[in-house]
Amino acid sequence: MREFSLPRMVETLRAGGLADSVYELADREPDRIQFARRHATEPGRWTPVTAAAFRDEVLALAKGLLAEGVRFGDRVALMARTRYEWTLFSYALWSVGAQVVTVYPTSSPEQVRWILARTRAVAVVVEGEDDAMTVGAVCDALPGLRSIWQMDQGCVTELWQRGAGVHDELVVERRWLVEPRSTAVICYTSGTTGQPLGCMITHANLAAECDTLFAGWNGLFAEPGVQPAILAFLPLAHIYGLMVQVLCVRGGILMGHEPELSPSTLLPSLQSFRPTCVFAVPYIFERILGAARNSAQDDGKRGVFEKAMDTAVRYATAVEKQARGAGKGPGPGLRAAHAVFDHMVYRRIRAVLGGRVRYAVTGGSPFSRELGLAFAGAGITVYNGYGLTETTAAITAQPPGRPRQGTVGRPMPGTAVRIAPDGEVWVRGGTVFAGYVDEPAATGAALRDGWLSTGDIGFLDGDGYLTITGRKKDIIITSGGKSVSPQPLEERLRAHPLISQCVLVGDNRPYVGALITLDAEMLRRWHQVVGARLPVGREHAAANKALHEEIQQAVSAANRSVSRAESIRAFRILPKEFTVADGLLTPSLKLRRDAVYKVCAAQIEQLYAS
Known part of the structure; x- marks a missing residue:
């Protein structure tokens, strides 16, 4: 089959924008619990926020933004982890017709400069002092940047106070000017190769995505008669995480926020929040x-x-x-x-x-x-x-x-x-x-x-x-002319408990090779089970014959799914995993292959030295 399509399930957004759902839900069901915020002193407790309370906070923040000079069509960057204030700011900005620019908090100063300059952002909201310093380091190259607001320094309360004298009607007037085709967010691609590109996502785009999901898949979100509850922990700077936020607000789904993705923090949060569905x-x-x-x-x-x-x-x-x-x-x-x-x-x-x-x-x-x-x-x-x-x-x-x-x-x-x-x-x-x-x-x-x-x-x-x-751009073409898609073999290898990451190489080479990294915790446990005498640690893994044989078995098993010309003929175990910090993973955890090839050039040469 060469083409397949399905008819629409929901009506296209005909008027207004994403912020309207906040005000409409608050008018219709003011006491509905819309959010749960983590208790300040007891991490296992969650404090409810009603639809009416959220609407009031959004409105107050929107008035503060107007008082600070944010105008219709202005672009304001949000540079923070997944937290309640991120959601609050996004809906306040949409309430005044402004556009959200997403910035990963792990971004380098050069990446921040690139995004803020390309979007001509007039302000940026950061989370902590480190983020503020990152933005401050590039301010001289951003003459249009007027304000930096810091969440951890109480900027929300400060803006509420600044907007106390602004009439509610000014927010309403600007919200009514928003059209479905207006840009809601400029979301940057991960930048696996070259500089990232800013995608202009409209209010209609996000509404169509979330309304279709809620109409066709809402049976997955909770048992009948139970309010759906979703803990948001994906980065809101990524389109997937942002979509989850809009889905919750448009669908009246109870939403919580968790900024940490590490299992030691995330798993306890899931157990205390008790979501009905996980994204x-x-x-x-x-x-x-x-x-x-x-x-x-x-x-x-x-x-x-x-x-x-x-x-x-x-x-x-x-x-x-x-x-x-x-x-x-x-x-x-x-x-x-x-x-x-x-x-x-x-x-x-x-x-x-x-x-x-x-x-x-x-x-x-x-x-x-x-x-x-x-x-x-x-x-x-x-x-x-x-x-x-x-x-x-x-x-x-x-x-x-x-x-x-x-x-x-x-x-x-x-x-x-x-x-x-x-x-x-x-x-x-x-x-x-x-x-x-x-x-x-x-x-x-x-x-x-x-x-x-x-x-x-x-x-x-x-x-x-x-x-x-x-x-398409990842296809490997060996010197023998064989085209190899690396993804299937990489997936099979990553299914092995010891293997955390795998990158296939072989462009213009006689055969396919692999760079493999190991999961630190599973490696430690492997040493316990096997009883290896070498010191525990990934720096010793390449010299460990028994470990090499274990990985060779995984490679041989994966090779059975492809032809010999496509199979992995040699591999190297690297001393450490690829990370976002070293620039080898994007913030959404995708491999930056070109960067891996450059950093691991010596190891790649060793694969073909013989």
């Missing part, structure tokens, strides 16, 4: 499964855990085949084993997420079929989708009740997917962005007669399910 990237689900595996090992039940996960995969596979009419479903023996492991293992995995989650959503990077089946068999069906910053997050998603693990689902209602002659995925629909800021050539190259060329390679099956096989 995450695949990395989070990998970590959850890894934490469960480590816990089982600590209890001396690693073997039981592995048997339980094997049963989960086989059970979910049988259920999936039955749903497609290709099988009879799990047999009596498999059902019995599944029931036993549900009591022993699966319920503990569900408890990690607070105990109320039965469905989850993932995106942002590849989600392996094996991982999806493992969670489905454990009682949490993960619906993955596919999209870009340019498509306002998801443009395809698994249909409710009919997920096919290993694919990224079908086009969302109101969108279309086309496979170009060279295998590139093209998309169109109401969520496709308006263009790049001050980049007409790049906009013209990306948008062709209403179709967005994604740069990804994939195919559609007979039912319209899309499978992504790699990035």
Whole structure:
């Protein structure tokens, strides 16, 4: 199949903008609990915020922004982690017709200068002193920047006070001037190669995305009769995290904020907040499964855990085949084993997420079929989708009740997917962005007669399910002329508990090689189990023969899925993982391949030295 589309499920936004939903919900259901804020002194407690209270805070902040000179159409940058004030500022800015510019708090001074200069931002809201210093370091190059407001220094209260004398009607007048096609946010791409591009996302784009999700997928968000609750922990500077925020506010979903992604902080927050649905990237689900595996090992039940996960995969596979009419479903023996492991293992995995989650959503990077089946068999069906910053997050998603693990689902209602002659995925629909800021050539190259060329390679099956096989620019062409998509092999290797990251190399080389990094915690546990005599630490991993053999087995297993010409013939274990701090990962945890190739040039040469 070369093209597939589905009709719209919701009406296009006809008037107004995103801020309207805040005022409309407060008028309709003023006492509805809209947010939960972490208690100042007791991290396990959450303080409720009603729709009316949130509306009042947004209005007061909007008046403060007007008092400080923010005008209709101005651009204001938000540079902070995922926290309540980020949401508050975004809706206050939209209330006065201003545009939000997203900046990752981990950005370097040069990246901050680039974004603020390109967008001509008049003000920036930062979180802490370090962020303020980063902006301050480039202020001389930003003559149009008038204000820096710091959340941790009480800027919200200060702006409330500044706006006390501004009439409410001034905010209402500006909010009514906002049109659906007006730019709501300038969201920068991750910049895996070259400088990032600023995507102009309109109010209509975000409304179409979130209204379609709520109309078609709201059954996943909570059990009937229960208010959906979502803990937002993805970066709000990323389109995926921002979409989750707008979805919660437009849908009246209870929303909490968690700024830390480390398991030691995130997992306790999930258990105290008790969400009904989780929106995450695949990395989070990998970590959850890894934490469960480590816990089982600590209890001396690693073997039981592995048997339980094997049963989960086989059970979910049988259920999936039955749903497609290709099988009879799990047999009596498999059902019995599944029931036993549900009591022993699966319920503990569900408890990690607070105990109320039965469905989850993932995106942002590849989600392996094996991982999806493992969670489905454990009682949490993960619906993955596919999209870009340019498509306002998801443009395809698994249909409710009919997920096919290993694919990224079908086009969302109101969108279309086309496979170009060279295998590139093209998309169109109401969520496709308006263009790049001050980049007409790049906009013209990306948008062709209403179709967005994604740069990804994939195919559609007979039912319209899309499978992504790699990035067009990431295709490796060996010196023998063989084209290799690195993503499938990298995914298979990352499924091994010891392997945290993998980058395939081999462009213009005689064969494919791999750079592999190891998970520090799993490496420590491997040493305990195997009883290796070498000192514990990744710096010794390359010299450890037993460890090398373990990784070789993983490589050999992955190679069985491809032809010999595509297989990994050599690999190197690197002494440390790729991180955002060293510039080898984007803030959304995507690999910066060109940067990896440059930093690891010596190791790559060693792969081909013989």
